[in-house]
Amino acid sequence: MSHPAQIKIPATYMRGGTSKGVFFRLEDLPSSCQVPGAARDKLFMRVIGSPDPYAKHTDGMGGATSSTSKCVILSRSTQTDHDVDYLYGQVAIDSAFVDWSGNCGNLSTAAGAFAIHAGLVDPARIPEDGICSVRIWQANIGKTIIAHVPISAGQVQETGDFELDGVTFPAAEIQLEFLDPADEGEGEGGGAMFPTGNLVDDLVVPGVGTLEVTLINAGIPTVFVNAAAIGYSGTELQEAINGDARALAMFEAIRAQGAVKMGLISDVSQAASRQHTPKVAFVAPPVDHVSSSGKVVKAGDIDLLVRALSMGKLHHAMMGTAAVAIGTAAAIPGTLVNLAAGGGERQSVVFGHPSGTLRVGAEAVRLDGQWQVKKAIMSRSARILMEGWVRVPGDCFE
Incomplete structure (x- = not known):
């Protein structure tokens, strides 16, 4: 009996803060996965290796923890005064589910760096040496994040002496600004930041x-x-x-x-x-x-x-x-x-x-x-761990 061959999709495996994830450019995904829906979810689950009843992710890129079972899509922004749109999927480990309800702050760091690596930022905005401030539209929650990414010789500077607890080795510091970080309140009190209208x-x-x-x-x-x-x-x-x-x-x-x-x-x-x-x-x-x-x-x-x-x-x-x-x-x-x-x-x-x-x-x-x-402001770091293609069975997202 014959089986579909594997296909390969351009991808980059990155650490951002204390998380890791598989990063894709929207344009590199199979056409059926370039829009939200079941095909995209199935693809990301197969990339990560979920659902896995053994909770090991042996047959995927995930690390069997919430910090390492993540996929990211970036594209040139459709929003005014932004460089890229950033969409984040949290892949469940032992169930067939991808949660799109929130952001990953750690991978927001890597999103800024990846945007430059992937050619999604206007080259005219990237200095030869200095800081490139990447304006990111966080599409899951509709918020703006600015990643201040260090640049050396026209490329993202990934190595450095910035230490982050929870990450083994030092790297270059990337400062993140989360603009207007409060979500719109839907709770009983209707407050924008406190959904019940109460502090406690x-x-x-x-x-x-x-x-x-x-x-x-x-x-x-x-x-x-x-x-x-x-x-x-x-x-x-x-x-x-x-x-x-x-x-x-x-x-x-x-x-x-x-x-x-x-x-x-x-x-x-x-x-x-x-x-x-x-x-x-x-x-x-x-x-x-x-x-x-x-x-x-x-x-x-x-x-x-x-x-x-x-x-x-x-x-x-x-x-x-x-x-x-x-x-x-x-x-x-x-x-x-x-x-x-x-x-x-x-x-x-x-x-x-x-x-x-x-x-x-x-x-x-x-x-x-x-x-x-x-x-809100904090500093993290990010670096590419591997880049090339991720391979999945050709029928895994049908």
Whole structure:
């Protein structure tokens, strides 16, 4: 019996921040996959190696974690005053599902660099040496990101001495600006940043109890809860949670109820089909602790502790979009994040995560009774790991 041959598609495998993904130019995809739909989803799942009941991604490019099961499409922008349109797909590991509901902040770094590598930025805008500011339209959420990419001899400078906790080797620093990072509110209160209109809400979670939470749409929809309220210290590493089925079920219950409260879904039964958003994170005041690399983090060197879950597992570091949510919430007096950091007004925060620490800045103002953040800023790095073609069976996306 004959079987369709494999086809090859131009692709680039990149690290961005603490994530990795397979990057494509829109024009290089098979014609049926150049538009949203089942064909595109099937292609990306096959590229990554999902769904995989073994949760290993042995037969694909994925890394069997939420940080490494990602695909990205870039194209010349259809938006005024932007260089590229950036579309991100979070591929589920053990189920046949691609979530397009949010952004990946870490891969936003790589999106800026890839745009230059792939010839999607006007050559006249690229200096011989210096910084190229790539204006990115994040098509999943309809927001602008500016990636300030270092250039050397007309090419992206990838090597350098910038160190990022959660990434093994240093690289060149890329500063990201997330402009107007708050999403449009759809919740019961209709607030643009706080969907219920409140800085703190009571969230009833069956089987868990009533929890104080901060629900925020900034960077990515996020449910923040106090670590102590759910029995944690905020210093936990992955093994303390990811091997605990009861803990993971609790976090999913919190996430599902938070999604309903935020107006993202109408019923908790819909949460399974919206795995990427919202995120759940727990916060605590700073204490001395040890990161996953064995590095000692002193309480005096950070403002607070944050742990976050992504795709049902505790993240090994921190998602870039969640870092935007953290920085934004920290800048607004009265949120759980702000209170964990000691309260008061602040324009930046350094938080401890499982792999170390991260600084993120945000400036918040209150206009007509509503909180607004014009931009959030943080630094990451990115580099190409491999480029060429990815091969998939020719009938995998039919």
